[in-house]
Amino acid sequence: MQAQSRLAAAASGGGGTGAVAFRHELTTLLRVLRGQGQGQVEATTTFILGEVSRAFTVCLSIMASASPSASPPQPDETPPADSAVSPPPPRAAREDNVPRKRLLTASPYDDGYQWRKYGQKKINNTNFPRSYYRCSYHRERRCPAQKHVQQRDGDDVPALHVVVYTHEHTGRPPSFPTRRRTTPSSLRRLRGVGGGGLQPQFVDHRAAMEERERQVLVSSLARVLQGRQCYDDDDDDDTDVASLGAVHARAPAAAAPVAASSSSSGPVDAAGEELDVMDYDMTDALFWGPFGTDSNSYDGNLTSTRCFDLIN
């Protein structure tokens, strides 16, 4: 049976089970390819293994944010089954009748509205602090909107953030795209020098990011299903990991520290295996790359000039 056919069949399963089956099938296939010992194939499969792992993480994130109130419960709404210690029962919801919209996002993002941070608090039994924001026009325009953002515990790659909104933001409508040039002073702030260290600025528009996630996911899987891999021609080195990584290095360097600002160590795939750093760069490019005119862009489709067959 042709590899592409098997993958297509697995991918067409639909739903979570189909996705898992697809990934399993793909992983198995790529591990077989790696065993062939061909340099190009090895480097490429290493890349794709990491990319597929990341793609599924992104998928889960999109699914979680698409229907916050849908059943079954979203991953961030239920404690992990293998949790060693059961957390205390959640506090009862406030009786203020304020609707809350909960999102799970793969990265902090700029939703286009202007927020002012008014607090940060360490929440019990969590590893990351929760930041509190309110509408910048809280008083002038009586904008009641608030949101709080907290990085989710766990070794998600990329890190997932829980964002909870209250009210509708009545301030300035979202602008698109939004991007802030990183200055030396802002870098100092990001690194925590002075002022006790500020929180990372949210840079990209959420909708654009989700669209980009979809594009990258589709193109990634398409490349795999087509059995071809393309890479940047700027680097004349052989098709090793480093040269593939050069493609991803198109992500603006200034933005990378933001995306990688969590305390997590290197990227790890679902099986707990360490992935190459280039996968991390890929993540940065995915979330920070496409906007602005002052940096190289990553358009979600590898702007390659050289391709080679992955699967014969």
Add this chain to the structure above:
DNA sequence: ATGATTTGACCATG
């Protein structure tokens, strides 16, 4: 000078 963030203190709730 102005505006945003940090951070410890305080408040409300269960």
Add this chain to the structure above:
DNA sequence: CATGGTCAAATCAT
């Protein structure tokens, strides 16, 4: 009393 949410003075960046 424990905890999450908010306040506001101090601090920092522009």
